Amino acid sequence: MGLTNFWNGRRVFLTGHTGFKGSWLSLWLEKLGAEVSAVSLEPETNPSLYLRLSPWNGQNHHIADIRDAAAFKQRLIAFEPEIVIHMAAQALVRRSYKNPAETFATNVMGTANVLDAVRETSSVKTALVITSDKVYANNGSGVPFIETDTLGGKDPYSNSKACTELVVQSYRDSFFKERDIRIATVRAGNVIGGGDWSRDRLIPDFIRAFESNQPILLRYPEAIRPWQHVLEPLGGYLAFAEALTVAGERELPEALNFGPDPQSFAMVFQLAEALGFAHGVNNVWKPAPGKHLPEAPALTLSSDLALSAIGWRPRLNLQQTIDWTAAWYKANREGADMRAFSLDQIAAYEETLS
Template identity: 25%
Template sequence: MKILVTGGAGFIGSAVVRLAVERGHEVVNLDALTYAGRLENVAAVADSPLYSFEHADIRDRAALARIFAAHDPDAVMHLAAESHVDRSIDGPGDFIDTNIIGTYNMLEAARAQWTATGRPPGFRFHHISTDEVYGSLGDTGLFTEETPYDPRSPYSASKASSDHLVRAWFHTYGLPVVLTNCSNNYGPYHFPEKLIPKVILNALHGKEIPVYGEGLNVRDWLFVEDHADALLLAVEKGRPGRSYNVGGHNERRNIDLVHAICDCLDEKRPRETGSYRDLIRFVTDRPGHDARYAIDPDRITDELGWKPSVTVEQGLEKTVQWYLDNPEWWEPLLEIEGVGTRVGTA
């Protein structure tokens, strides 16, 4: 299968690219290389004859038309997106332009190519989205594919909008689409503005570890390599028009997750005195911070046979070790605007 992956130099996208090439798929990586897109993330497969790269922005319709005509992919895996909630609070315009207008451009470019090649029934447009479109849960319950949308941030609202566009192109034009909505990812190559890498790197530098509110917000954590496996299953076997929730059954309060990271670091690289837990500081909560996310992944398990391979404790150990072993990857990123300081306090 020839797969066009948008955002393939990003965190989740690069995991998809690496796994797809490893499994023998031909991959075209389309990425604008914004601040979070790093070609180092796909260096392991960059020399493969199955891999090619297109430096382009999904907001550029002409570039998309050229790339689709040149490569004629069998499937699209659309991951390119602005994804940091805090940045969406400070600058929502970039999220509207990329996540909504960019997705519209991708849908139209894919539809044009699909139509020009005789509407092959095996073609798939796989849109990768987030559980944040569903809003916030109370102490009980799980997000299912039938949960009504209730986004609370500019980021989640933009992703909800793109989900609706994808479904509309299926119902109106017959474009064979598949959607997935995932829980919070973590793992190697995670950009250091996100919670888990920020905790690891602040701890290693002896800096305060900020935790929003009292750290009681709950997230369902998914190891990125397990997510990549689920995404490839969805694009290969998912039914057109169907959506699949992808989660790890790994709910943790933020404070418990931070404690687990600190404990792992205490074991792997002890401080001269005390524990990394001593660096934890509670800070003013994020505006509109959702209380709890939790995914019911039964549909993708029952229909496609997917299940996560690691618990959050096992995945965290792998993740912490990767950051300890790869300072040459993350050290240059700490100088990027917004990485070393808090954003999204408006």
């Protein structure tokens, strides 16, 4: 599944470009030569990966809210993109408990606004909507989810993403099939890598604890998650969007999972200890005191369909994922040019695709 020159000169409209995954994807699209127009809110963290990777001289980046339907539609239609990649979301589970209405407004109605704008264009051939591995109705069995499993979600974040899947399905069946606009969703596992400073995520919480010479507090240390480096699913998104755009009469799935190799499934405390080893420290975690909001005890994905449909498979094992992540934060602490460093990591990952 090597990346081709397909993206060179391709007009891409991207939402959520100031977030963790969005910043990495923006940089990769720029490296591939795509013409990108992007819409997002201001970066929500300080430090911010988006700012670390500046300057963004080659792209049109706009600060705007996908909940503002009229303004969003105007920007998208004016750009005349061929491909839309919708990543903008409220992506934190604990925040969704605090602000459920905000989460549904952004993730459900925001997606409807994006697709309604696509409906008004004549240029778009492909729309890719990023949801989550948490869209599945999870009974805690630990059996890897496949794309046809029942959608669900108890917490507001997971539920909002399951609702997003239904919104996509409705727009596909109601509007896009008759116009031959390809639209699909993608579901990724627990993504880690350099440049994430969000709250209530393991890697940035670990980095903050490490830099404060404190142990990280783990709410559910024995919870199992499908850890993967951020470039893994992003490479899948690019490959899937390309396949959808050039598919012709070929039938492709309406949704794909992009998860790590099953050997990269690990408990939260195991990843914390591996991060500690990579940073040369021991006794890196302890249980967080108090009662915690519920989270699924086990969550794993099957990516077999992605392999058979578009030839995608994970390239990095768990140790490589940890090493690449630790190296990024180390370089950042030492004052390296993080745009150049990140481009080097993208180039190294591209070599694994050939």
